[in-house]
Amino acid sequence: MTTAQPPSTPASPATSAPLPSAFDLQEFKLGWRALCVALVGNGTGVAALLLYGYGAMVVPLQEAFGWERSALQAAMSFMFGGTVIAAQLAGWLILRHGARIVATLSVLALAAGFMGMTCLRDSIWALYLGFACLGILGLGTLHLTWTQLVNSWFDRNRGLALAITLCGSGIAAAVLPALVTWSVTRWDWRAGFLAMAAILLLLTLPLVLMWMQAPAGTSFARNGPAASGTSTEPGVTFRQGLHSGKFWRCNVALVLAVSGVVAMVTNTIPVMRDKGLTAGEASQIFGGFGVSLIVGRIVVGYLADRVWAPGIAALALLLPGAGCLILAYGSHDRAILLLAVAMIGVGAGAEYDVASFLIAKYFGMREYSRLFGAHTGLITIGASLTPLLVGALYKLSGSYDGLLAYAVICFTVGPLLLLTLGRYPTFAPAFDGASN
Secondary structure, three states, X not given: OOOOOOOOOOOOOOOOOOOOOOOOOHHHHHHHHHHHHHXXXXXXXXXXXXXXXXXXXXXXXXXXXXXXXXXXXXXXXXXXXXXXXXXXXXHHHHHHHOHHHHHHHHHHHHHHHHHHHHHOOOOHHHHHHHHHHHHHHOHHHOHHHHHHHHHHHOOOOHHHHHHHHHHHHHHXXXXXXXXXXXXXXXXXXXXXXHHHHHHHHHHHHHHHHHHOOOOOOOOOOOOOXXXXXXXXXXXXXXXXXXXXXXXHHHHHHHHHHHHHHHHHHOOHHHHHHHOOOOHHHHHXXXXXXXXXXXXXXXXXXXXXXOOOHHHHHHHHHHHHHHHHHHHHHOOOOXXXXXXXXHHHHHHHHHHHHHXXXXXXXXXXXXXXXXXXXXXXXXXXXXXXXXXXXHHHHHHHHOOOHHHHHHHHHHHHHHHHHHOOOOOOOOOOXXXXXXXX
């Protein structure tokens, strides 16, 4: 495969040429294979597979075992809990052994885990334990693995490349529910888990083995240039990042945004049903979510390469707040409701793209996998607690008003915090310290 020298050090507006205004194809010519791997990997990671595939299995599992739907939904919190642990392990393992080895073994382990889920019996705690284990087994399929790969290949078009990568989850949202529904309908609930395992073994694994490579002259692992102290990767150390106020402001801002997104993704259809729409009408309107998610990612990623990224992110993440206000106080007109859902989708599409871009831009690639792993852990904690909070708000008020108010707060405070990040830093050579 064609290799190239690693991308240059991320530029600071204060010390370099202006951000590019023209589209540059050179990085895409060199890194398109890595981009394809990352796109597929992001759409077939443990979080995407269960987030978009499990919904089609809830009713079949209820019918098979008699478990309540609320109890079945709680399984996702256990999966998120497993990924909190997995994110910390993934960052360390990638630095030690390399992203390709970690991803390969994790894809195999996750596929085996899905096959093992077909052995479920009558205890719902077995389901919970299984989902927690899936979250851990899929540590190498979390999006920090794929963004590490893309960040290594792309610099001038990093935002757009990350946006394309993260469109994998949008494709999963469009394809997985139908695939899992067909499998379960054709056979039974076990077929849903087997379909997810088949996707990993037949699609993700071959691409990882063929095309997942670091650029020439770089390594994902510490036994590469970093081990000898000669790495040219710029950035701060893990310890420096943890002591940075910017790191924690970025974390809080994006945890709030993710919490708002998770709350709305799982409850937008019920909100519209309470407005008098039928299940079919609500589902059709929610179909605009997937389209706007992909559009939001591409547009925000393209602009992040050319304009101050926190400003673009703040604007994109304010839109879902407006969408929530429309759902709370707007009319029942389908066009207005579609607009509200599209606004929420744009914010959902922007969040993960923005997160990986900002961590790389403000803290560099020196220990990106560990810093992004810590960020992912915090994000996942927020995502796992959100369904519990939403359930409590609904039980307290008997309606979705509390949920919508909470989402508006998240989509207002979070974006405003991003505006405090300031200018991009200039990094000294690795192992000589870094400015932050």
